[in-house]
Amino acid sequence: MTNTIADIEDADVILVTGSNTTENHPVLSTFVKRAKQFKNSRLIVVDPRRIKLTEFSDHWLRPNLGTDVAWINGLMHVIIAENLHDPEFIEARTTEFEALKAMVEKFTPDYVETITGIPAGRIIDAARMYARAQAGAILYCMGITQHTTGTDNVKSLANLAMLCGNLGISGGGVNPLRGQNNVQGACDMGGLPNVYTGYQKVTDEAARKKMEKAWAVKDLPGQVGLTVTEMVPMAHEGDIKAMYIIGENPLVSDPDLNHAEKSFANLEFLVVQDIFMTETAQLADVILPSACFAEKDGTFSNTERRVQRVRKALDAPEGAKGDWEITSEIARRMGYDMFYETSEEIFEEIARVTPSYAGITYDRIDSVGIHWPCPDTDHPGTPILHTAQFTHGKGVFHAIDYIPPAEQTDDEYPLYLTTGRVLYHYHTGTMTRRTEGLNERVPENFVEISAADADKYRIEDGGKAKIASRRGEIIAKVKVSEKAVAGSVFIPFHFAEAAANKLTSAALDPVSKIPEYKVCAVKLSKAA
Amino acid sequence: MDDQKIIINGNSFSFTAGETILDVARRNQIDIPTLCYLKGASPTGACRICVVEVKKARNLMPACSTPAENNMEVQTESPAVIESRRMSLQLMLASGNHNCAVRGSDGRNWTAFQLNVQDQDASDDLCPVWGDCKLQSLAYRYQVSGETFPATGNKYPMETVNPFIIRDFSRCILCGRCVQACNEIQVNNAISIGYRGADAKIIAAGDRPLKDSDCVFCGECVQACPVGALVEKDARYDWRPWADKKVRTTCSYCGVGCQLDLHIRDNRIIKVSGTEETPPNYGSLCVKGRFGFNFIHSEDRLTTPLIKENGKFREASWDEALDLTARRLSEIKDKNGPDSIGVLTSARITNEDNYAAMKFTRAVLKTNNIDHCARL
Numbered sequence: 001m002t003n004t005i006a007d008i009e010d011a012d013v014i015l016v017t018g019s020n021t022t023e024n025h026p027v028l029s030t031f032v033k034r035a036k037q038f039k040n041s042r043l044i045v046v047d048p049r050r051i052k053l054t055e056f057s058d059h060w061l062r063p064n065l066g067t068d069v070a071w072i073n074g075l076m077h078v079i080i081a082e083n084l085h086d087p088e089f090i091e092a093r094t095t096e097f098e099a100l101k102a103m104v105e106k107f108t109p110d111y112v113e114t115i116t117g118i119p120a121g122r123i124i125d126a127a128r129m130y131a132r133a134q135a136g137a138i139l140y141c142m143g144i145t146q147h148t149t150g151t152d153n154v155k156s157l158a159n160l161a162m163l164c165g166n167l168g169i170s171g172g173g174v175n176p177l178r179g180q181n182n183v184q185g186a187c188d189m190g191g192l193p194n195v196y197t198g199y200q201k202v203t204d205e206a207a208r209k210k211m212e213k214a215w216a217v218k219d220l221p222g223q224v225g226l227t228v229t230e231m232v233p234m235a236h237e238g239d240i241k242a243m244y245i246i247g248e249n250p251l252v253s254d255p256d257l258n259h260a261e262k263s264f265a266n267l268e269f270l271v272v273q274d275i276f277m278t279e280t281a282q283l284a285d286v287i288l289p290s291a292c293f294a295e296k297d298g299t300f301s302n303t304e305r306r307v308q309r310v311r312k313a314l315d316a317p318e319g320a321k322g323d324w325e326i327t328s329e330i331a332r333r334m335g336y337d338m339f340y341e342t343s344e345e346i347f348e349e350i351a352r353v354t355p356s357y358a359g360i361t362y363d364r365i366d367s368v369g370i371h372w373p374c375p376d377t378d379h380p381g382t383p384i385l386h387t388a389q390f391t392h393g394k395g396v397f398h399a400i401d402y403i404p405p406a407e408q409t410d411d412e413y414p415l416y417l418t419t420g421r422v423l424y425h426y427h428t429g430t431m432t433r434r435t436e437g438l439n440e441r442v443p444e445n446f447v448e449i450s451a452a453d454a455d456k457y458r459i460e461d462g463g464k465a466k467i468a469s470r471r472g473e474i475i476a477k478v479k480v481s482e483k484a485v486a487g488s489v490f491i492p493f494h495f496a497e498a499a500a501n502k503l504t505s506a507a508l509d510p511v512s513k514i515p516e517y518k519v520c521a522v523k524l525s526k527a528a
Numbered sequence: 529m530d531d532q533k534i535i536i537n538g539n540s541f542s543f544t545a546g547e548t549i550l551d552v553a554r555r556n557q558i559d560i561p562t563l564c565y566l567k568g569a570s571p572t573g574a575c576r577i578c579v580v581e582v583k584k585a586r587n588l589m590p591a592c593s594t595p596a597e598n599n600m601e602v603q604t605e606s607p608a609v610i611e612s613r614r615m616s617l618q619l620m621l622a623s624g625n626h627n628c629a630v631r632g633s634d635g636r637n638w639t640a641f642q643l644n645v646q647d648q649d650a651s652d653d654l655c656p657v658w659g660d661c662k663l664q665s666l667a668y669r670y671q672v673s674g675e676t677f678p679a680t681g682n683k684y685p686m687e688t689v690n691p692f693i694i695r696d697f698s699r700c701i702l703c704g705r706c707v708q709a710c711n712e713i714q715v716n717n718a719i720s721i722g723y724r725g726a727d728a729k730i731i732a733a734g735d736r737p738l739k740d741s742d743c744v745f746c747g748e749c750v751q752a753c754p755v756g757a758l759v760e761k762d763a764r765y766d767w768r769p770w771a772d773k774k775v776r777t778t779c780s781y782c783g784v785g786c787q788l789d790l791h792i793r794d795n796r797i798i799k800v801s802g803t804e805e806t807p808p809n810y811g812s813l814c815v816k817g818r819f820g821f822n823f824i825h826s827e828d829r830l831t832t833p834l835i836k837e838n839g840k841f842r843e844a845s846w847d848e849a850l851d852l853t854a855r856r857l858s859e860i861k862d863k864n865g866p867d868s869i870g871v872l873t874s875a876r877i878t879n880e881d882n883y884a885a886m887k888f889t890r891a892v893l894k895t896n897n898i899d900h901c902a903r904l
């Protein structure tokens with residue numbers, strides 16, 4: 001996030017899109033709801049489902065799946081046409097405004113209506129509301145990123161915020177909500193194919209030299225590595241021969257699971273390090289049992305870039321070990337002297353090699369976490385990014401045209417499917433499905449459909465339906481729900497035995513390599 | 529305007545418009561007890577424990593909802609204040625199954641009372657929150673017991689039908705904190721005060737069980753309840769504040785990173801509570817953070833390395849499993865090159881774990897093929 005969670009309550013207008021906040025980031029949603037109910041903020045929700053937050057919103061825009069660039073361009077069209085943009089901010093802080101202006105020219109409210117299904121009048125209303133805010137905050141999540149156009153969607157939201165001067169101020173910002181607890185940290189720590197810690201590029205010779213020195217090694221590779229969505233097909237082709245998977249269960253979370261399973265099975269050697277026998281672990285050659293968060297010391301970095309302590313409260317079950325200890329043991333056995341006594345020792349090394357973490361110590365975050373960047377030990381941390389300037393000088397407007405989603409409905413597959421999470425479960429369910437109370441609330445997979453579609457396809461609430469896409473089929477319980485809008489259905493992806501990702505498309509965003517989980521075409525029938 | 533002054537217990541303090549007497553007192557470390565007051569929510573004035581004497585005012589005033597005024601003179605522990613607080617406490621104590629040391633402190637009819645409570649409670653223990661009850665500590669502080677007034681009966685049966693929360697109306701003092709917590713802090717709007725007067729009860733819409741209401745089991749109400757009327761189901765009669773140690777940590781579910789306290793005994797988590805007054809969550813949690821920890825103690829935890837042989841897993845020692853892993857990775861690296869290996873690190877594990885995995889991939893395997901499933 002460019003801003004903090006608490007900062008949401010300072011926004012005059014909050015625009016939430018592609019985030020079912022009350023279920024996926026419940027405590028963060030309380031800030032949104034309080035701002036709306038008690039602080040006079042206004043709320044715009046843009047989401048294909050009638051999610052809980054729509055009950056609180058001033059405007060709910062319901063776009064067709066995969067049409068985000070179109071409605072965002074539509075808002076910008078109205079804002080520029082009505083002169084509601086912020087010329088001073090644009091002049092002082094950004095470039096390429098003219099290109100943006102030319103691009104959004106054709107996105108008139110009427111044209112946008114034909115693509116998105118959002119009535120033109122509502123686009124105009126929402127554009128005015130957002131643009132007139134002193135401070136307008138944008139919150140988004142996977143509903144924006146999990147598309148073949150995910151990168152475009154994100155850039156479009158940044159365009160919108162810059163256009164109205166809503167960056168670098170309290171109550172503003174473009175705020176991605178991170179799904180898993182330490183996504184931010186995994187990225188910050190260089191758990192990505194192109195960067196070391198703190199986003200120092202592997203292609204940058206100076207960064208490479210610095211790491212070589214810090215780690216006392218030679219010849220660090222300088223070309224960008226593979227993303228997970230590239231590794232899987234390469235495993236299938238036999239170009240990736242071995243994988244070491246730590247604490248992830250891609251066999252439920254990956255798109256197009258049938259293909260992923262064959263790929264992992266094709267590996268010569270697979271090591272899985274986890275706390276449970278997951279679906280992925282079943283395919284492993286070696287399984288290494290690890291400790292869970294309550295059994296170790298360390299830090300997590302939350303979605304607002306706040307680095308916070310994790311503390312050991314329990315002894316791990318006899319026989320399980322901490323993740324970094326296991327990794328270090330493997331490293332030593334491969335002839336590299338990787339040895340740490342404590343997590344704190346590792347954190348000190350992180351601070352030494354990572355400018356944005358340089359000023360953070362366990363002592364300093366003992367009671368309250370610090371937001372990076374924090375360049376030295378006297379620095380208080382940075383709750384709001386881009387206050388004076390953007391990291392790379394001027395903010396660039398990206399002129400982006402609308403591209404339809406990779407997969408379209410047709411006569412055979414007439415419904416759009418979108419996937420996501422529910423409040424009571426988490427990711428692939430390995431933890432929450434082992435907690436009885438949570439399981440009691442939502443014991444099995446379901447497909448959420450509108451009453452109209454239920455009638456049309458003759459399926460009953462509580463009955464079983466077969467859902468098929470061009471890649472596979474699953475059976476799930478039918479839940480007729482007000483949340484669904486006719487023409488699209490929703491399935492959570494927590495349930496291995498009826499995995500939604502057997503249906504989803506592995507088409508990738510060309511830049512971020514994020515699969516298009518949020519749109520694919522399916523058909524529905526009553527299960528025998 | 530900055531020379532606005534209020535006099536509390538003879539000392540003068542400045543304040544800003546909009547501050548209540550309680551705000552000014554707390555800011556200056558003057559202790560005014562409260563019960564129903566909930567930080568961050570609008571005051572309801574329900575319990576009258578925070579009353580103070582204001583010169584020239586006809587009645588005692590609740591400090592939590594009375595705005596400070598210029599030259600106001602306030603006494604926080606005058607005889608009239610103390611008498612009023614004692615009376616309020618005695619009425620509350622008489623109103624339900626408050627079977628802690630306080631209730632029986634003068635010995636009269638304790639046995640009969642306790643037996644009756646035990647019967648309703650299906651436990652022969654004292655109140656499930658004794659030792660961590662605001663009513664109990666206030667009763668000690670003001671030296672009152674529950675036997676001054678005749679006990680009022682218990683009208684509503686306990687609700688036990690959801691997996692997380694026990695609602696024990698016999699111990700409810702109708703302070704309304706849970707309602708404020710639900711509606712003004714979490715804004716889940718699931719509960720309210722229903723019925724009038726002596727029949728008052730905290731209800732979910734239509735007086736239905738929580739499980740059939742808008743309740744999302746965040747447990748904010750449980751944490752807000754000052755007495756034993758709302759208690760975590762699994763921890764009830766298990767958790768005891770003096771027996772458990774508390775370890776502060778960060779929630780491991782979503783990216784909000786809520787701060788929470790794990791209450792531990794004998795290497796088990798007994799319950800979880802939100803860390804008060806601390807960002808980012810200021811004490812709030814959701815159902816996963818508060819109630820989603822059983823997996824840690826699951827029988828299914830992996831506790832020994834496993835090696836697959838002929839399609840079947842067999843147990844192995846750490847040395848054997850680590851040696852095999854190191855040997856196979858080295859072989860494949862030597863034969864097919866570093867880029868034939870891929871590492872998936874995790875958005876679930878710590879920064880330190882991620883750093884180690886990252887360093888291992890680049891410095892030891894010598895490939896940049898590392899990613900995690902954040903995109904997924």
Ligand code: SF4
Nearest residue numbers: 710743744746747749
């Ligand atoms: S658990 Fe949460 S939603 Fe349910 S009644 Fe309590 S505060 Fe409200």
Ligand code: SF4
Nearest residue numbers: 700701703704706753
């Ligand atoms: S349940 Fe607890 S918090 Fe709610 S009114 Fe009763 S005593 Fe107060």
Ligand code: SF4
Nearest residue numbers: 779781782786814817
């Ligand atoms: S308690 Fe809930 S909202 Fe807070 S970090 Fe955990 S999962 Fe997220």
Ligand code: FES
Nearest residue numbers: 564565573576592
């Ligand atoms: S705390 Fe002020 S009336 Fe209850």
